[in-house]
Amino acid sequence: MPPSPALRRGGPAQRWLEALPLGNGRLGAMAWGDPHRAMFSLNESTLWSGGPETDLPHRTDRHEAAAAIARSRSLFENGSVLEAQREIERLGAAWSQAYLPVGDLSVLLEGATEDAPTAERTLDLAHAEHVVHAESGEQLSFASRADEVLVHAAPCPVGARAALEFTSPLVEERRDVGPDSLTVLLRAPSDVPAGQFRRDEEVAWDAGAASRAAVAVRMSVTEGRLLLVCAVATTWQGLGRAPDRDIQEVIDEATAQAEAALARGEEELRRRHRESPAPGLEEVSLALSGSEEAELLATTFAYGRYLLASASRPGLPPANLQGLWNARLEAPWSSNYTVNINLEMNHWGAGVAHVPAAAAALEQYVQMLRTAGAETARRLYGADGWTVHHNSDPWGYTDPVRGEPSWSTWPMGGLWLERELDSLASFSGRSAEEIAQQRFPALREAVAFGLCLLHESADGHLATFPSTSPENLWRTSQGEVVSLSEGTGMDRWLLHEAAQHLLEAAATLGRQQDPVVQRAASALALVPGPRIGADGRVLEWHRDGLEEAEPEHRHVSHLGFLYPGEGPVEPELEQAVARSLEARGDEATGWSLVWKACLWARLHRGDRVQSLLELFLRDAETEEGERSGLYPNLFSAHPPFQIDGNLGIVAALAECLLQSHRGEIELLPALPPMMADGSVHGLRARPGIAVDMAWSGGELTSLALRPTGEGALGTHRVRRGDRVVSVGLSGFEPVELDVAALR
Template identity: 40%
Template sequence: MARSLTYSRPSDGWLDSLPLGNGHLGAMVEAGPETVHLHLNDGTAWSGSTGSEHRRGAVTAQDAAAALAAARARIAEGRPVDAERELRVLQSRYSQAYLPFADLTITVASAAATDFSRTLSLGDATHSVIATSAGNDLRYDTFISAPDGVLVHRVRSTTPIRLTLDLRTPLRETSRSASPGGTAIGFDLPSDVAPGHEPDEPALTWDLPGIDPLSGVVVAGWRHDGRASGDARVDGVTELVLVLATETTFSGLATRAGSTQADAMRLAAKRVDAALASPFEDLLDRHIGAHRALYDRVSLSLSLGAASEVSPDPDVRLGEVAADGGIDPGLVALLFDYGRYLLISSSRPGGLPATLQGLWNNELQPPWSSNYTLNINTGMNYWAAEALQLPECHEPLLDLVEALAAAGADTARRLYSCRGWVAHHNTDAWAFSSPTSGDASWSQWPMGGIWLVLQLDEHRRFGAADDRWLARFWDVATGAAAFALDWLVEDESGNLGTRPSTSPENRFSTPDGPASLVSASALDRALLADLFSTVEDLAARLDRLDLPIVAEVLAARSRIAGPRITPSGEIEEWGTVLDETDPQHRHVSHLYPLYPGRGTRAPALEAAASRSLDRRGDDSTGWSLVWKLCLRARLRQPDRVADLLRLVFRPSTEGATGHAGGLYRNFFAAHPPFQIDGNLGFPAAVCEMLLQSHSGEISLLPALPVDLPEGTATGLRVRPGLLVDVSWSAGTLVSATLASAIRDSGTLASATLAAGAAGEYRVVYRGTDIVVSVLPGERATVTWDGIVLRAAGAP
């Protein structure tokens, strides 16, 4: 079912605008009857350059070795606060910021509208506005095409109107040209943008010695049936088609600018001219076809069974949910589809990965620099990619990891005397890999690259990896493993662990004040265990089990302690029992093994994880709610899933503070402020409610809340590559169909998606199970008769 966000009122600011994107060019469409304001973003618009990370000088290996030795000694002595002071030597200020690009405002001279609506169609990736006034009907249609690489905006009117176009940039404009048929601007990006949590730094600096910042351009051209009145006004128009392209001098991740602003201007103008030569309908058809090729792979229909689904008015439906405290199946399905739409729009092959705000940002000093936060948020952006049959969306993340592996090799050697490569909790388009300045609870965490490697491993575990991808992945995975092997230290009992170690962003109480440094936190141990298992699995797949790195990995893995349970029955977070300064902290990193890790079915560990979640509490930021949804689903706790869904579907307002998630008026997830991870992670939580495959079996409807009694999902993928359709009624399974499909993709997934997934599978539902044989290219159907599962054709 194609869904949409439809409003009967004009937009009220950026967080009430609606997003479009093709993985490179993004726009937030703020629309009223007389004005459409396009807030433009370009995925390569970053402050700084490759010289930004060490513009104040790189930490020397000698200084780093002394600081690390001192910090390790202080931790062993039980003086973590002192250890944090020692480690400040390793810090390199901050990563750079993802920036707004330009603004295009189109104003129509028209009578006041008597009827108005604006709609974002998720299935077509188009934005439309209909405004009716006395004697005139206006319609605005906007989309951003991946095949043509341009934004297209059409205005149609039943009577001749006057249009004014205004193109501006918040950046430093260096050139402008205009003609009756178009306009173009060129501008410089700043040399440095400091995050808001660095109040002693200038917020924005245009010029710095040793920094070669990017330049950018916007080119817009138009055709119409009216007459030009100056360069930016057209009279007597009944139809105008505008085409816009953006470009920067960005040459690739961690790469110095390799082109000039003039080069960028020519590239953008070439795309605009080519698109203007095509009929609008052809541009639209190419755009919709490319979008649907991704979007239509999966569908989800949810209802209460009493009435057919409708595209909900978000204002009305969110208000109703907030008033009655219930769960609206239509809104759950809408947010699921919105998450898929946003992932497709913000992460495409050839572009950069989705940032903390996806592809969209309107602030010159955005929250947390709108960069890549590796201790949960960047990975969460991609949790759903494989289950949603969107492996192409993973490709920009692999590109980023390869850039980090190259840049992080020097950091690993210089700061830690380790082989391989390392990344910490923040990075940017320049592959920043050092610890940032600030509190050790987020800064001193050299496991960011490892977590990204494990997220990418889902591409292999879901059966979508071809030989080319595996070869690329082997290099970054073994590089991360080489660092991990050298980073490990032996404890008194002979186990291997990490020191210093943190549980990201959480702190514990000590007599000297809050601290965060320990030895071998639960998260570190779990990440290392999964990384070493991944390297072994890869080596077996690639016939490389005899390589020395594999022998090292196997020897070390057996000496890494697994999860531990505290005397009070929870998962131990710190490697020892400590008192958190914030028992309801938003991060639940110690529960990583349950999700997004490989999972556990050990009853004692599941019970301890559940108690840990109880202690943390339900309410939190938007992304934390989604993580807890995934965890409760893995624990097969549908009632607790329902509790969290109620918190997700709360109205949030711009300017709200505190860790209470919800949805803004345009359905963007609130941290607050806005972060895209809550939106992109939500489909992953729904997939876990409906299907689980992490433990070697396929579990049907393991965490379905009673509030979602009727539904059908099609096209979901489970490990190791099966496609599954599942339907249920009155909260009970009707059928599940499994297929080992082959799809010609031509991108990262190559032409063998799900190849080799045929075989026999254990399918589980309500404590019963059946072995199902899935043949290549064929379907196997499982049904439930109220007592046992049955497979078509099985006795």
């Protein structure tokens, strides 16, 4: 296996976007790398504003919701779209909560000779360690899963003294300072309205309805080495639960973690850290050669997997808009969960590139949303099943947020998330029966909700209402810019795919007589699939000929049936997707570049993927301002920083190397020129096959397949271009193939 790449930088970070990230799935830190004054910007995945009932006073009741939807539909059918949209806005009255920073921790070596400002710092992605190579000696930092602390070790010459500093944007309720210790109790805000609501709403600091965080720092000097450990514990009680854990218990926990870690010493802490890597992190690797761009691309693949693994832990909030790392009390879009694409994209690579902790974290998060979203479905739509709209948080916010429907009132988030969980399950190596047994109840509830949104449209088909195409807009014949529609392209393909998965699971389990299954089977015939307009593009809205308000819009939601969708796509639809992508253009936000790359890869257009990768790898910061690309620490720019680009690129590169959604394993289906030479280890094909392969000049040079579970045993078709071979996998040892048969 080739070594995992590393990020190397000369001199300390001068700002947050130059610092390098550490994380253990819960505790995060941005390491600034100054050998004289080590600083860490701290985060903890469970530290959010508010709680499960923060939005309760604002919720739209069922009577108001029913009346608003009835009025809206009547107005829409009569052509008064803008008035209909204003009625739909009544469904959203609040906002989801914000992910928060803990604060900045620094340790200053007073009395020590300062090192040269050019000391190299390295983030070792294989071992999740940050190292500063200073003249005075090596400084080591890591976030330990084994000991639940941030560890920092550095040379401490005779006569030097380590001085601790800690600052936070949160309310400091208590500070205890000792010669080699610091304990701080912080109080989070009880409500942080997102930026778009700040003209009318203020950050609230109600002490009785807020999370607390205890920060415990301990340090010692032994044989000329400083050892600092930092533990953070919060009043978190679990997904969807009020953060009301006993405060003294939290302080005691952080104190005990820090003191136990300090007692182990640097060598033992590092040994335990290396013996407890993030699950799956060492099992997949990609090497590319031939150019600096190729090597950088391989680094972004390893970095994306590292970031996702470092930001994920089952039972805790999954990776959010900024993963685990956020410096601001009021972060862009609250650093929460945007369900119309970003939360899903964060996890597109979790199956194919095997990041199991992320898959499990998402699954448990969705399990919580199902409960919260069932109440929302009944109250707002009088519907069965469950729903979540554009935004959410770890407390289970599932209502629309207050505002314009294009970014608030899109009720199909439950189907979107269940589709993602179906995809993750397909890489698991479990049997079809086991997967169906697990997924059937959840699919049944999600599809039940989608069916409740259907009504007969003017052309006799069934269409969802209310419906939008996430964040996009169109113009009425009167020139009004609106977003409200019925049966948008995204709604249709999502409902089709989820319903089809439900029918397949029902057939596997012998549950075809289930009433929801029968309703879904009947409805599918009346819900149109993807449709092609007169201009040859895929229709995004409810009818052809509507004028787009922004022809090059960043979202390509209506094309999702091709990717991440997994159903069969006819050649004429593939051509329509290509025309749609050409009309949208390449230039876009960071995450949109990734989605377009995935779509072009599904079309086997490595040349078009190449153009998007070049945009993705460029510098985000220019003299003219910011654009999509990469910041100095390789964080992806929307702009501003959003981690979905970093995590999504993993899936995009995997899609160029391996596709398995068509019932066969297709190798190197969309290889861009900058990926012409390389090797990959451990990439996953459905239904759970680890693939090792190498290639040179775009030609396959070696190949081995290994089943990862009982469900992956059997005979599989393997394709390279027009050549196909059948491979039998009867055990769990790798099977090496003669690649000559695939040339």
